[in-house]
Amino acid sequence: MPIARLNRDTLQRFADSRVEEARVLLQHKHWTGAYYLTGLGVECALKACLARAVQQHDFPDKGFINRAYTHKLEELARLDVELWVQLNNELSVDVKFASNWSTVRQWDDEKRYGVVDEGEANSLYTATTEPVSGVLEWIRRRW
Numbered sequence: 001m002p003i004a005r006l007n008r009d010t011l012q013r014f015a016d017s018r019v020e021e022a023r024v025l026l027q028h029k030h031w032t033g034a035y036y037l038t039g040l041g042v043e044c045a046l047k048a049c050l051a052r053a054v055q056q057h058d059f060p061d062k063g064f065i066n067r068a069y070t071h072k073l074e075e076l077a078r079l080d081v082e083l084w085v086q087l088n089n090e091l092s093v094d095v096k097f098a099s100n101w102s103t104v105r106q107w108d109d110e111k112r113y114g115v116v117d118e119g120e121a122n123s124l125y126t127a128t129t130e131p132v133s134g135v136l137e138w139i140r141r142r143w
Contacts, residue, residue, distance in 0.1 A: 015139075
C-alpha cells in the first residue's frame, strides 16, 4: 500500500502491529528484525499524529509532506509543533521517559541491513513499550 493511501487509523494499526511483530522476533532471537520493526512502529505512531494535522479536503503544504517522508523519529516529532512542545515538557518532568526517548530517537532504519545485537534490540523495545514511560505509550495518548 503506498504511503499516500495511508490514513491515521491505518497508521495506528500498523504501529501496534509492527511492535507486536517485534515482540515475536525478540522471542525467537531475531534481533535485527525486532530492532527494525520496533522503530518502524514508533515511526507509524508519529505519522499517525502527523495525520491529525492534515484535515479532510485541505491541500497540505508540500514542505510538510516532503519532510514527513523521513524515517528519523525526532524529525517526525518536530513536524507537529504541539506534539514537540508536549514531548519537551514530558522530557523535563519524567526522567524515565527522557531516558526512553533518548534510546528511541537514535533508531536507525539503515541498521536493517546490518547486525543488531540482543542488548540493542531489547533496549529499543523496552524503551518503546514500557507501560508507564514508554515512548509508544506516550504517543498513543496523543494520536
